[in-house]
Amino acid sequence: MKIFLLALMLVVSCCGVRAQDLAVVNAKVYTSPDSPPVNKASVLIQAGKITAVGRHLTIPPGVKTLPCDGCVVLAGFWNTHVHFMEPKWADAAHLPAEQLTRQLQEMLTHSGFTTVVDLGSDPSNTIALRRRIESGEVAGPHIYTAGIPLYPKDAIPFYLKDAPPSVVAMLGQPATPAEADTLVKRNIALGTDVVKLFTGSILTPSHVVPMRLDIVRAAVEEGHRHGQLVFAHPTNLEGTRVAMEGGVDVLAHAPENLAGIDDAFIAQLVAHHMVMIPTLKLFSQDADIANIRAAVKRFHQLGGPLMFGTDTGFLADYDMGEEYRQLSLAGLNYREVLAMLTTSPAQRFRVSEHKGRVAVGMNGDLTILSADPASGDPSAFTQVRYTVRNGRVIYRSH
Known part of the structure; x- marks a missing residue:
């Protein structure tokens, strides 16, 4: 039975x-x-x-x-970097099903996404949304969620400083490996599927605070103990190095500050079996966008797998056209992009026996x-x- x-x-x-x-x-x-x-x-x-x-x-x-x-x-497309963090997802357990279906169409399913990975949101909303989708009440994609991300101690990113105090109070800032272990366990107990770490947190546009390596390792070990993939927001060389040495599985963005990130370092990332989500639309207005594209292409040329993701939900513009344009400018052909959307995430999430083809x-x-x-x-x-x-x-x- x-x-x-x-x-x-x-x-x-x-x-x-x-x-x-x-x-x-x-x-x-x-x-x-x-x-x-x-x-x-x-x-x-x-x-x-x-x-x-x-x-x-x-x-x-x-x-x-x-x-x-x-x-x-x-095959159904994946978007492996989204957020259900906008106010319209509040109280998802009780919002009308028609409203949720419409919001999902506007944000995700109009772009062909049948599976998405939420890398930071209030799990009480996102898990309720997923439950209503899986029951068939709401039409939407399958959702994996990280719940509440972990940040370096006293280093909440500058773009979250103006969030409501109740939201800021939820953000995990472990000061010790034991605290990191506890925070990951808390998310898992709520029903989350992956772990999200800010290994390089942008305190100001010119000041990036890395997460301590021992804290990264503790979070990664606990996530892996439960079979979860661990994602990291790296930002710069040090944030990327800490993620790599700490055993993180997926870079949730390409590094946007490329100082010190050369071919030898990119080769180390590949040797550590890391995956990268470029999120090039997010950086498309940066002065250094051409070099960010080149780093993504070099990572892939050296054997690094790429997955498609856009930071949709943090970005309120739901159009995918710029992401595809930037990937093309990076030199990726349509088959490589299609793999990013289908077989690559299915393989990394260990569901390729029933998704991706x-x-x-x-x-x-x-x-x-x-x-x-x-x-x-x-x-x-x-x-x-x-x-x-x-x-x-x-x-x-x-």
Whole structure:
């Protein structure tokens, strides 16, 4: 009985209770970033899982169809750096479902995101939002959340100084490894999935305070003990070095202050099996943006995996076009960008057996575009016609 209940819980957490049957018919299908497209193909989803992909499929009676001439079908997109920190998410447990669905469409699902990683928010709101999504009451992406990030002692970033005192009081500032361990445990007890550290906290635009290495290691060890990935906001050389030496898994941003970050150091990051989320739109107005792009490209050239993320939610502009444009300017081709959106995060989150590709047995998560990214125009990734999660259309452009 216990095994059965555990299996049932896993199905619900993976697919929600609103998994549906759907057939996407007569589309161009990219089954993975490295595979050639299959033209005039169909994708059949039953009970939320992909059961067939290819040409000349027989669609069972009663299955809803999406005629998709001119569509380009891809695996559901991930955004691995978002925040549910805006006031509109307050009291998510009780807001009308229609309002939450609309807000999720405006922020995320209109851009094709079927899975997102929240790297800092009030977990009482975000976990309630996730619960309502997974129940099928609200249409939205799957959410991983870090809950409350950890900051260096007495070093809250300058852009959070004006937050309400009640919010500032929630922000974890461990002074010892034991305090860091306790704060990570507290987040985990609330139902969080990943750990977020500010290993380089911007006290003023010219003053970055690194987190102590022993505190980083304590937080990382506790996160890893519970099977959680650890993300870091690095900012500069010292913040990035502390993250690397402390065992952090993912740089939540490219470093924006590149002084001292050379090829040899980037090679060390790669050797430590770190992943980077560029968030280039965030830095697009920086005078040094060209060098930040070059550092991202060099990291990738040396074998460092990249994941797509934008800091959406901290950035109130929800348009993804600038992120795709900057990635193109960094020299990344559409297949590399598609991997950032699909297979790379699925692999890093250890869910590649059911996410990241359009293949039999995978979750029925699809991002369906009106344009082909292979055209060379990075804005093609923004032309989302449908977003499908577990066979359920959670966004349509018309």
